[in-house]
Structures are given as structure tokens and as C-alpha cells.
Amino acid sequence: MSKHIRAMLATLLIVTGVLVFLPSGYVSAGGAVENPGFERGEDEVPLGWNLTGNATRVDTPPIYAGNWSARIIGEGDMLTQWVGNISAGTIFEAWGWIHVSGNVTGVIAVDFWYRTEDVESQLSSTAILSATDTGGIYVQKAGLMQAPTQTTHVRIRLLGTGWSDGAEVRFDEIGFWVPAGGYCFIATAAYGSPMAEEIQILREFRDAYLITNPVGKALVDLYYRVSPPMAEFITGHPGLKPIVRATLVPAVAMSTVAVNTTPVQKAAMIGVLALIVVALAVWATKRRGRGPQYT
Ligand SMILES: [Ca+2]
Numbered sequence: 531m532s533k534h535i536r537a538m539l540a541t542l543l544i545v546t547g548v549l550v551f552l553p554s555g556y557v558s559a560g561g562a563v564e565n566p567g568f569e570r571g572e573d574e575v576p577l578g579w580n581l582t583g584n585a586t587r588v589d590t591p592p593i594y595a596g597n598w599s600a601r602i603i604g605e606g607d608m609l610t611q612w613v614g615n616i617s618a619g620t621i622f623e624a625w626g627w628i629h630v631s632g633n634v635t636g637v638i639a640v641d642f643w644y645r646t647e648d649v650e651s652q653l654s655s656t657a658i659l660s661a662t663d664t665g666g667i668y669v670q671k672a673g674l675m676q677a678p679t680q681t682t683h684v685r686i687r688l689l690g691t692g693w694s695d696g697a698e699v700r701f702d703e704i705g706f707w708v709p710a711g712g713y714c715f716i717a718t719a720a721y722g723s724p725m726a727e728e729i730q731i732l733r734e735f736r737d738a739y740l741i742t743n744p745v746g747k748a749l750v751d752l753y754y755r756v757s758p759p760m761a762e763f764i765t766g767h768p769g770l771k772p773i774v775r776a777t778l779v780p781a782v783a784m785s786t787v788a789v790n791t792t793p794v795q796k797a798a799m800i801g802v803l804a805l806i807v808v809a810l811a812v813w814a815t816k817r818r819g820r821g822p823q824y825t
Contacts, residue, residue, distance in 0.1 A: 616683055631663070632694060653681055
């Protein structure tokens with residue numbers, strides 16, 4: 531390996547190992563969703579959303595943003611919104627803030643449809659963004675999904691499953707859009723699709739641990755600036771893809787663990803991650819220093 535390639539790979543290792551994330555869902559705007567924060571409406575009826583069961587729009591805490599949130603308290607409660615002019619083949623991101631108290635799972639269900647005056651048929655399986663017992667806070671859930679061939683509309687439903695008495699789900703700042711910042715560039719280039727399972731895991735990690743603190747946000751911003759040219763390079767050199775994927779294995783594995791562990795376990799994982807980054811940096815520096823000269 532020439533020292534240039536080695537230096538490039540070292541940079542890739544370090545940068546992708548830590549910063550495989552992009553800013554996207556933290557916008558408050560709802561994109562194509564009308565009235566994403568339930569702020570507009572008359573009394574309990576929010577503009578843009580169709581309410582069924584005992585779904586309500588309420589101005590009592592907890593509210594994520596503004597003065598209103600949506601609340602459901604039982605099976606059959608639902609808020610539904612149809613969004614038209616959806617282009618087939620386009621990759622969209624859906625997100626929303628969910629607050630769950632009691633034994634129930636809050637669900638944002640998204641599916642694509644072909645609708646005309648005469649025909650109405652669902653084209654896709656339903657994508658689910660969900661949360662259970664959010665520990666007294668709102669958590670954001672987000673996911674990418676591709677509109678199948680023939681799509682004209684998307685249906686977004688807010689509901690709950692597995693109800694027990696006294697449980698409640700709140701929703702706020704629901705969104706659906708074509709991601710403006712692009713995707714998880716490097717990982718997408720390596721895996722060939724922004725919807726690969728590994729990338730969804732990395733995205734969850736990013737949402738839970740990076741954009742929730744200033745340092746993480748700074749890292750994500752940095753990644754967002756430096757990664758597109760690297761992703762372009764990877765796309766143009768398919769031989770690199772297996773190498774980058776292998777590089778991402780630890781990041782994916784650790785993200786998987788991080789989103790499924792206790793705080794103590796998480797602290798240990800962060801320690802290990804820091805050690806790995808330091809080790810990689812040392813390794814890269816030494817390798818570069820020792821490498822034979824070809825120039
Ligand atoms: Ca609101």
C-alpha cells in the first residue's frame with residue numbers, strides 16, 4: 531500500500547468510526563406534514579389531522595414544543611394525515627417526538643398509497659417508528675423509507691398498541707420530508723443504500739447520543755461538512771466498499787449495544803470507543819511514519 535492510500539484509509543477509519551452520522555431529523559418543521567406541532571386548529575380539532583376514537587389535541591403538559599400536543603389514551607385512538615404529490619422512488623425521512631407513560635407502545639405508522647378518484651390501494655408494507663415507556667421525556671424517532679413505484683400519497687398515522695389502563699401517548703412535531711442534508715454519506719456509499727439495517731442502527735445511535743449534547747452535535751456538524759467528498763470517492767472506487775464496511779463493523783456493533791443497554795453499560799461502551807479511537811490514531815500515525823517511501 532502506498533503511504534497515500536494508507537493515510538487515506540487511516541483517516542477513513544477514524545472519521546467513519548466516530549462520525550458516521552448526519553443531522554437531519556432535528557428540524558422542527560414538519561416538511562410535507564401540515565400542522566406538525568398541532569399548534570393550529572380550533573379547540574381540540576387540529577388542522578390537517580383527522581382524529582378518531584378518543585384522540586385529542588391538548589394544551590396540558592407534557593408538551594414537546596409550542597402550546598399543543600396530540601394525546602391518545604386507548605385502543606382505536608388515532609390521528610391520521612394524508613400527504614399528496616409524493617414522487618415514486620424518492621427516499622423520504624419521517625420523524626416525530628413521542629412521550630409514552632404507562633404500559634403501551636406509541637407508534638408512528640407510515641405507508642405509501644396509490645390514490646385517484648376511483649382507486650385507493652396501499653403499495654407498501656407499513657413502516658413503524660415506535661417508543662415504549664420514555665421515562666418522562668419526549669424521544670425522537672426517525673426513519674428513512676422509499677416511496678414504491680406508482681406512489682401518489684403517503685398516510686401517516688399516530689396510534690398506540692398494547693394498551694393497559696391509565697396509559698397515555700403524546701405526539702408532537704411530526705415530520706415527513708426529503709432529507710435536505712442528504713444521508714449518512716460514507717455509510718451509504720459503503721452499503722449502497724441509505725436504508726441498510728446497519729445505517730438505521732447508526733442513525734438511532736446518532737439520535738440518542740450525539741445530537742442530544744453539544745459535543746455530539748459539533749461532531750455531527752463536522753461530519754456533515756467533511757464526509758460528502760469522501761463518500762463520493764468511495765462511490766467512485768467500489769473496491770473500497772468492503773474495507774469501509776469492515777471499518778464500520780465496530781461502530782455498528784457498539785451502536786447496537788448502546789441503544790439496548792443500561793447507563794452503566796453505556797459508560798463502559800463509551801470508554802471502549804474512546805480507547806479504540808486513540809488506538810487507531812496511534813496506529814495510523816506509526817504506520818505512516820514507518821511506511822516505505824515511494825515518491
Ligand atoms: Ca406542539
